[in-house]
Structure formats: structure tokens, C-alpha cells
Amino acid sequence: MKLPEQVTRLGIVIAAIVAVVLLLRLVILPETLFSARPHQAAAVEREMAKPLRHAGVAVCRECHAEQFELKYGGKHRNIGCENCHGPAASHAADENAAKPPLPREREACLACHGYDSSRPNGFPQVDPLEHRPRKKCVSCHDPHDPVPPKVPTECTGCHGRIERTKAMSTHALLPCASCHAVDERHMTEPRLALPTKPDSREVCGRCHVPGATDPAASKVTVDLTAHGGTYVCWECHYAHLPEGRK
Amino acid sequence: MNKREFLKDAILFFPAAATLQALAPAAEGKAEPAKTPADYDATKHWYGMGIDVDKCIGCNRCVEACKAENDVPDEPFFFRTWIERYQIHENGETRVECISTRAALPEQAPPEDPTVVRTFFVPKLCNQCAHPPCVQVCPVGATFQTQDGVVLVDEKRCIGCRYCIQACPYGARYLNPRTKTADKCTFCYHRVTEGLLPACVEVCPTEARIFGDLKGKADRLVRFHRVNQISVLKPDLNTEPKVLYAQLDGEVR
Amino acid sequence: MSGAIPDSLNEQLSHQLSQVVGFIYPNEVETQWAILIVVYPYLTGIVAGAFILASLVKVFNVVEVQPIYRLALLTALSFMLVAGMPLQLHLGHPERAYEIFFTPQPTSAMAMFGFVYLWYLLGILLIEIWFEYRHQLVLMAQQSRGLLRGIYGALSLYSKDVSPEALAFDHKASKLITIVGIPSAFLLHGYVGFIFGSVKANPWWGSVLMPIVFLMSAIVSGIAMVMFLYILLSLVRNEKLDMRCLDKIGLFLLVAIIVDFTLEALDYIHRLYQSEESIGILTQLVSSKLFLSLVVVQLLLGMLLPLLILVLVRSVRFNEELRKLLYFTTSLLILVGIFSMRWNVVIGGQLYSKSLRGLMAYKMEITGIESLLTALALLALPFIILTVLFRLLPPRWMESHAPAAAN
Numbered sequence: 001m002k003l004p005e006q007v008t009r010l011g012i013v014i015a016a017i018v019a020v021v022l023l024l025r026l027v028i029l030p031e032t033l034f035s036a037r038p039h040q041a042a043a044v045e046r047e048m049a050k051p052l053r054h055a056g057v058a059v060c061r062e063c064h065a066e067q068f069e070l071k072y073g074g075k076h077r078n079i080g081c082e083n084c085h086g087p088a089a090s091h092a093a094d095e096n097a098a099k100p101p102l103p104r105e106r107e108a109c110l111a112c113h114g115y116d117s118s119r120p121n122g123f124p125q126v127d128p129l130e131h132r133p134r135k136k137c138v139s140c141h142d143p144h145d146p147v148p149p150k151v152p153t154e155c156t157g158c159h160g161r162i163e164r165t166k167a168m169s170t171h172a173l174l175p176c177a178s179c180h181a182v183d184e185r186h187m188t189e190p191r192l193a194l195p196t197k198p199d200s201r202e203v204c205g206r207c208h209v210p211g212a213t214d215p216a217a218s219k220v221t222v223d224l225t226a227h228g229g230t231y232v233c234w235e236c237h238y239a240h241l242p243e244g245r246k
Numbered sequence: 247m248n249k250r251e252f253l254k255d256a257i258l259f260f261p262a263a264a265t266l267q268a269l270a271p272a273a274e275g276k277a278e279p280a281k282t283p284a285d286y287d288a289t290k291h292w293y294g295m296g297i298d299v300d301k302c303i304g305c306n307r308c309v310e311a312c313k314a315e316n317d318v319p320d321e322p323f324f325f326r327t328w329i330e331r332y333q334i335h336e337n338g339e340t341r342v343e344c345i346s347t348r349a350a351l352p353e354q355a356p357p358e359d360p361t362v363v364r365t366f367f368v369p370k371l372c373n374q375c376a377h378p379p380c381v382q383v384c385p386v387g388a389t390f391q392t393q394d395g396v397v398l399v400d401e402k403r404c405i406g407c408r409y410c411i412q413a414c415p416y417g418a419r420y421l422n423p424r425t426k427t428a429d430k431c432t433f434c435y436h437r438v439t440e441g442l443l444p445a446c447v448e449v450c451p452t453e454a455r456i457f458g459d460l461k462g463k464a465d466r467l468v469r470f471h472r473v474n475q476i477s478v479l480k481p482d483l484n485t486e487p488k489v490l491y492a493q494l495d496g497e498v499r
Numbered sequence: 500m501s502g503a504i505p506d507s508l509n510e511q512l513s514h515q516l517s518q519v520v521g522f523i524y525p526n527e528v529e530t531q532w533a534i535l536i537v538v539y540p541y542l543t544g545i546v547a548g549a550f551i552l553a554s555l556v557k558v559f560n561v562v563e564v565q566p567i568y569r570l571a572l573l574t575a576l577s578f579m580l581v582a583g584m585p586l587q588l589h590l591g592h593p594e595r596a597y598e599i600f601f602t603p604q605p606t607s608a609m610a611m612f613g614f615v616y617l618w619y620l621l622g623i624l625l626i627e628i629w630f631e632y633r634h635q636l637v638l639m640a641q642q643s644r645g646l647l648r649g650i651y652g653a654l655s656l657y658s659k660d661v662s663p664e665a666l667a668f669d670h671k672a673s674k675l676i677t678i679v680g681i682p683s684a685f686l687l688h689g690y691v692g693f694i695f696g697s698v699k700a701n702p703w704w705g706s707v708l709m710p711i712v713f714l715m716s717a718i719v720s721g722i723a724m725v726m727f728l729y730i731l732l733s734l735v736r737n738e739k740l741d742m743r744c745l746d747k748i749g750l751f752l753l754v755a756i757i758v759d760f761t762l763e764a765l766d767y768i769h770r771l772y773q774s775e776e777s778i779g780i781l782t783q784l785v786s787s788k789l790f791l792s793l794v795v796v797q798l799l800l801g802m803l804l805p806l807l808i809l810v811l812v813r814s815v816r817f818n819e820e821l822r823k824l825l826y827f828t829t830s831l832l833i834l835v836g837i838f839s840m841r842w843n844v845v846i847g848g849q850l851y852s853k854s855l856r857g858l859m860a861y862k863m864e865i866t867g868i869e870s871l872l873t874a875l876a877l878l879a880l881p882f883i884i885l886t887v888l889f890r891l892l893p894p895r896w897m898e899s900h901a902p903a904a905a906n
Binding site: 319321322323324325328330340341342343344346347370379381382383384385386387388403404405406407408409411412413414415416417418419420421423424425426427483499 | 504505508509512516522523524525526527528529531532586589590591592593595596598599601602603604606607608609610612694697698699700701848849852853854855856
Binding site for chain 2: 036039040042043044046047048049050051052053054056057076078079080082083086087111112116117118119120123
């Protein structure tokens with residue numbers, strides 16, 4: 001079959017377009033435009049060449065060995081210098097160019113040590129309104145070796161919140177030691193010598209079994225053999241506020 | 247960009263690119279940095295991060311450090327990493343809040359809510375997925391995974407279509423308002439390739455973040471992976487995150 | 500590098516942040532795909548729908564629809580010429596758009612769109628229109644003078660052959676192209692649906708049904724658009740409508756709506772019945788932020804009411820004037836309803852957090868690139884192009900100038 005005239009014309013136009021595209025693709029435009037790989041390699045290099053803002057502890061240590069050693073021996077041993085002093089790469093490059101700040105306000109410490117119920121148990125926190133309000137933290141605590149200015153003598157020195165909770169409860173008059181055995185070392189190395197918790201039901205039973213002879217015996221009594229299965233009491237009852245929980 | 251500028255850029259670019267391509271060994275869809283510092287070999291690493299949820303105190307230092315290190319805009323709409331606070335109530339209701347969007351620290355301790363049964367902080371960042379959906383959808387190959395397992399964005403080639411932002415299940419990407427290109431956590435690639443820690447890890451006071459190399463023999467992250475029960479976020483999406491969470495609560499999404 | 504972000508952006512994002520309900524990931528405040536991305540599938544859908552309506556004439560020999568064949572083709576072309584613009588304008592770097600042709604990433608659902616678009620425009624639409632109009636172009640070139648003669652001559656590629664064999668070939672060729680064109684039109688819009696449907700991170704989008712729902716709604720909107728234009732043109736020109744044709748279009752519209760409704764209902768029922776993790780937040784989304792645009796506009800006004808009207812028109816013997824009015828109303832309702840559907844998909848999918856714990860807000864800007872005004876301009880542009888095309892290529896020219904040769 002002979003091709004009609006219009007098909008030839010259309011064919012020429014299409015062929016011309018295809019030819020231009022092929023010419024651009026294969027001859028005029030360089031091959032590198034059609035592969036993402038070299039661009040990605042260049043991007044990786046640009047990324048690696050970006051300037052540092054934080055110098056890193058190792059660099060700080062080169063000049064500030066004394067502070068580093070002090071910090072390294074204390075509770076803040078694992079905290080990078082730039083956590084408190086801010087990004088210091090420019091200072092490391094030229095010590096006069098930029099002086100890192102020396103934060104002395106309470107907020108600087110409270111960012112970590114202000115009480116927040118979502119923080120993990122055992123993390124040292126203070127209620128900013130009750131713990132020496134308006135006094136600068138650094139006037140009593142050395143941030144590079146933060147220890148309490150004197151060894152606390154009362155449990156409330158650190159466990160004020162529990163003490164205040166207990167004070168509102170029916171257990172208000174019970175001293176901490178009636179349930180917890182506290183080693184001397186706990187005062188200086190709190191995490192290394194943790195106080196005990198009652199490991200048997202009899203500790204509560206002293207007051208809470210019917211006919212208990214303890215002078216503080218409670219009216220709330222329970223048959224230890226029938227109640228609670230094998231659990232220790234504090235696994236269900238919060239002893240610092242027993243009426244507060246189901 | 248007009249045609250003349252484009253051609254000028256192109257002419258300057260081609261000799262460099264051609265050199266790079268000649269140096270680049272054939273790799274399977276992974277970018278090969280051809281001219282790296284002599285002592286850095288990307289094929290020897292596979293970076294990841296461990297997050298110990300029990301250690302995070304929600305101080306937000308990592309977020310501030312990240313913004314400073316990486317020129318992330320200060321406004322509270324753009325984050326490469328952020329901290330979430332979870333509060334799980336007696337009735338099973340879970341309340342979540344991003345503490346990193348707050349303007350300032352609260353003056354007073356937040357009031358104790360007796361109906362809260364569990365509460366904790368969770369740091370979030372790009373999961374540097376081994377199987378990243380953002381890389382899959384990029385129409386021009388401007389976002390890609392490096393050989394050491396970090397997902398990067400080429401800000402010179404990103405066209406700003408934002409498909410990757412839609413494809414990220416973790417909300418880890420944003421459109422940088424200055425460059426008009428997609429932006430995200432790079433694991434501080436400029437730091438880690440020099441042997442430094444990412445800025446967020448450098449400043450974390452409680453070591454809640456562990457940066458490491460999953461190919462390393464005696465690496466902290468490998469140990470972290472061994473001794474903890476590890477979860478990842480949204481495992482059902484099969485993105486294979488390399489940010490590994492220890493002690494992660496089931497409520498966290 | 501450093502420097503504040505533009506005030507307008509800061510203002511918009513601050514406002515959107517203040518409207519957040521529940522918890523969202525902090526980067527989710529910004530609505531990444533805004534009004535222009537609503538316009539884009541709307542325009543593309545009309546292209547695919549109008550083309551499929553036109554193909555009924557060529558491939559399935561539905562002679563009743565013959566009067567709107569050229570109208571449907573030109574409608575498809577005018578909307579096609581605009582369909583890429585919202586995408587282009589929405590890019591952060593529009594000047595880099597060429598990269599999508601240079602280094603398309605094979606794994607990306609978006610990368611192939613440029614090629615599919617070009618194929619459909621150059622490989623299907625223009626060639627089909629050329630074969631359809633060639634005879635007319637040749638005659639127009641002969642009968643006009645000056646500049647117009649040159650234009651028509653060039654458009655006809657200076658072909659002169661109007662012998663019966665040549666015309667028969669034109670006819671066959673356009674039929675062949677239509678046969679290739681139908682799957683291409685399906686591809687064009689099903690593919691747009693896939694761009695959304697393949698996002699596994701977003702359960703509102705990530706659905707196997709998305710491409711096919713997009714396709715059916717596209718057919719509905721395309722038919723409605725041609726019906727709307729057909730009635731509108733007859734009013735403007737004070738011409739008598741071919742009621743057989745209009746009734747036939749109405750029938751196809753009815754069938755398309757039924758299929759579309761079934762598919763969408765299936766999607767919702769499936770989601771509700773499977774009741775996956777996301778169902779809580781999606782229910783909240785539909786019953787609050789999307790209630791007006793989804794339940795009222797898309798479903799009741801844009802689908803059930805037109806369905807009811809079309810069923811009534813077929814079962815009750817209304818007179819011609821009333822039928823015309825009802826068809827006109829229906830087509831308008833559907834056009835609004837399908838726009839609403841695009842809105843509900845695109846914006847709706849960005850109004851809830853991927854944490855499934857909260858809802859965001861979208862505040863549309865009035866001026867600027869990604870704004871209401873741009874969207875309105877882009878929606879008006881196809882009609883302007885269509886007016887020009889009508890002047891250049893009058894669909895009814897053959898009837899008055901070469902009655903003997905009209906097919």
C-alpha cells in the first residue's frame with residue numbers, strides 16, 4: 001500500500017523532533033547531565049566540607065586539661081563541654097575570636113535539674129521554687145564537680161518531694177528508716193549504695209495484720225494469707241501515700 | 247536560571263563531574279564520594295544511632311545544638327531532631343507534646359498529675375532507614391543513600407517537589423525556607439566522617455544517644471544493640487530504621 | 500545561610516500551628532502540597548475524561564455523541580496545555596524542572612509523569628486532532644488569505660491531498676490513535692492516582708484503589724465538563740441542542756457516576772471494616788475538618804444529588820427545557836464535587852499527623868504563587884485557550900463551508 005502524502009509529512013515532523021531530541025541527548029548535551037551518580041558524589045563532598053560548629057570534648061581538653069580532669073572525676077564526667085558553653089569550634093580555631101559563654105544563671109542548670117515528672121527516676125532534680133530560690137546554683141555547686149556543699153543529714157535533703165507527699169498521708173509519722181535500711185555510704189555515693197525496700201509482706205504486717213502489737217498498729221488490717229497472693233505490698237500500694245492510690 | 251547561566255554552570259561543571267565519574271567505581275545505586283579525605287573509606291562504615299529512652303531527661307540541648315551545627319532555621323517549624331513528651335494516663339489515654347517547639351523553659355515545675363501512670367521523653371530524628379521511602383520517591387535522584395548508610399539531600403539538584411516529605415513516615419523532613427529544597431538530619435555527616443560525634447550526641451548530658459558504626463567490631467552501638475531489647479519506629483512500614491530505640495514504650499509512634 | 504524566614508511564611512505557619520488539635524510531628528505544621536496540587540489532578544482528570552468521551556465516537560461508534568467529538572478533543576487539549584503548570588509553579592525550584600527529564604529516578608512514581616504527559620500530549624492528542632482537522636485545515640488554507648493562510652498552511656503541514664482515499668486514511672488513522680489513546684488516558688490519570696496511592700506513610704492516600712478511583716472520577720469530571728461546555732455554547736450561540744446527544748452523554752455520565760460511587764464506597768467500607776490503626780484519626784478527620792468538603796459537597800451535592808437527578812431524567816419524561824436545565828445543573832454540581840474530591844484527597848491527607856495523634860490546619864493564601872488567585876487563574880486559563888482554539892479551528896466550519904465533504 002502506498003503511504004498517503006499527509007503521513008509522509010507528519011512522519012518528517014516526527015522524525016525531525018526525534019532527531020533533535022536524539023542529537024541533544026547523544027551529541028550536544030554531555031553524558032554527565034544524564035546520571036545522578038556524579039552529582040551525588042559531589043553532594044557528599046559538599047556535605048563533608050561543611051564547617052564544624054561544635055569542636056568536641058577532645059579539642060577542648062587540649063587547652064583546658066585542668067577543667068577537663070576535674071569534670072572527668074565527678075558526676076558530670078560524661079557531659080560534653082559544649083553542652084553548657086555552647087558551640088565552640090570558632091573559639092577552638094582562634095581562642096580570641098569568640099569567647100564561649102560561662103552560664104551562671106539558674107536556668108542553665110535547671111534545664112536539666114529542674115523537677116519534671118517525665119524525667120527518669122533517680123535523676124537529680126530540684127523544685128526551683130523551693131530549692132534556694134534566687135540563689136545562683138554555682139554559688140554552692142561547682143558545675144565541673146557538682147556535689148552538694150555538705151553531705152545531707154536528712155533524707156529530705158534529696159527526697160523532699162517524697163517527704164512532702166508522706167507528710168500528707170496516714171504514714172506521716174513513720175520515719176523513713178522504719179521501712180528502708182539506709183547504708184552510710186548512700187549519703188556520699190547515692191547510686192552505689194541504694195537503700196533497701198521491704199522484701200516481705202511482714203514489714204507492713206507489723207501494723208496491718210489483725211491484732212498487731214506494734215504501738216502504731218493501724219485500724220486498717222488485712223489477712224496476709226488471703227490478700228494479695230505472693231506480691232509484696234508496695235507492688236500495689238504506694239506506701240508514701242497509701243490512701244492516694246487504688 | 248536562564249539558559250545562559252545554565253550553560254555556564256554546565257560548562258564549569260562537566261570537567262569536574264567527568265573526573266569524578268572516572269574516579270567513581272561502579273557501585274549498586276549508592277553514591278561514591280570519589281575525592282574524600284584520604285583516610286576515609288565510606289564502604290567500611292554503616293552508621294546508626296542508639297537511643298536509650300530511659301536516659302533522656304528532655305533538656306532539649308540536642309535540638310539547640312543541631313540547629314546551631316546545621317544552620318536549621320530557628321523558627322519552631324523546622325527540626326532535624328526534636329523531643330516528645332509522653333504522658334500515659336490511668337484510663338489508657340496518651341497525651342503527647344513536642345517540647346522542642348516551646349519558646350522558653352517553664353518557670354515552675356509542671357504540676358504533678360496523679361492520673362499519669364507513665365511518663366517519659368523520646369528523642370526523634372531521621373531514622374536513616376536502610377530502605378528509605380524518601381529516596382524511593384525522589385523523581386530526580388537528589389536524595390540518596392551514601393555507602394555508609396546516611397540519607398542525604400543534594401541541595402543543588404533538589405527541585406523542591408516535596409514528594410520525599412510526604413513519603414517520610416516519621417515527619418523527619420521539612421522544606422528549608424532559605425534554600426527551597428528538602429532538608430533533613432545528616433547524622434552530621436561533616437562531623438562523623440572526620441571521626442567526631444554528631445552534635446546532638448556530643449552535647450547529650452546523659453548519654454541517651456549513642457552514635458556508632460554497625461560495621462564496627464568493638465563499637466558502642468554494636469554493644470548497645472547486643473545488650474538492649476531494641477525497637478524501631480513503625481516497623482510495619484518495612485523502612486528498616488537505623489535509629490535503634492531501647493526501652494521504647496509501645497505508645498510511641 | 501542564616502537569615503530570618505519570610506514574614507508571610509512565618510505568619511502562615513504560626514497561624515497553622517495555633518490551629519493544631521492534639522499532637523503532630525513538629526515539621527508537619529507546613530502544608531507541603533497546597534491548592535496548586537489540588538488543581539493539578541483536577542485538570543488532568545478533565546483531560547482524561549474528555550478524551551475517553553471523544554473515543555466513544557471513534558472506537559465504539561456511538562453515533563449520537565458525534566456532535567461533541569471535536570468539542571471533547573479541543574477541551575482535552577486546552578486542559579492538557581494547562582495541566583502541567585500548577586506542578587511547575589509549585590516547585591521550590593521551577594528552573595530545575597528539566598532534571599526530571601534528564602535524570603529520572605526509576606523508582607519514583609513521580610519521575611515518569613513528565614514522559615507520560617509528553618507522550619499523551621504529543622503522541623496522542625495533537626496527532627489525533629491533526630488527522631481529524633486535516634481536511635478542514637487544507638480547505639481553510641485555500642479559502643483564507645494573508646497571515647491566516649500561512650498559519651493554516653503550516654498547521655496542515657502544507658498537505659493538499661483531499662482525495663476520498665486520503666480522507667479515508669485520516670479517518671482510519673484517528674481511529675487507530677484513539678485505540679492507543681484510551682489506555683494512554685487511563686495511564687495518564689491512573690498514574691496521577693498512583694502518585695498518591697503509593698505513599699505508604701500516609702494511610703489516607705496509600706490505597707490500591709486510589710488509581711482506579713482517580714480514573715473513574717476523572718471520567719466523570721471530563722464528561723461533565725464537555726456536557727457543561729456543550730450546553731453553555733448552545734446558550735451563547737443561541738443554537739439548538741442535539742437532545743439525543745445530550746441524553747446519551749447523560750447516560751454515560753450516569754454509568755460513570757455509579758461506578759465511581761461504588762468504588763469510593765468500597766474504599767470507605769473497606770477502611771471502616773478493616774479498622775486499622777489509622778481509623779480513629781481518619782474518622783475524626785472526616786467528621787471535623789473534612790465534613791463540609793467531603794460529606795456535604797463531594798458526597799451529597801457532587802455525587803448523590805447528580806445521581807438522583809440523572810436517574811429521574813431517565814425515568815420521568817421531562818420536557819426538553821427542563822432536561823437541559825437539569826443536565827446543566829448536574830454538570831456544574833459534578834464539577835464542583837470532583838474538585839472537592841481532589842481537595843479532600845490532597846489537602847485531607849495533610850490535615851492529620853502521621854503520628855495519628857492530631858489534626859493540622861491549612862490556611863490558604865490569597866495572593867502569591869501558591870494561592871487562591873493562582874489557582875483561579877489556572878482554572879480559567881483552559882477556557883481562554885479553548886476560546887482561541889474555537890476561533891482557530893471552528894468545530895462546525897465544515898458544515899457551512901464544505902457541506903459536501905462533511906462526514
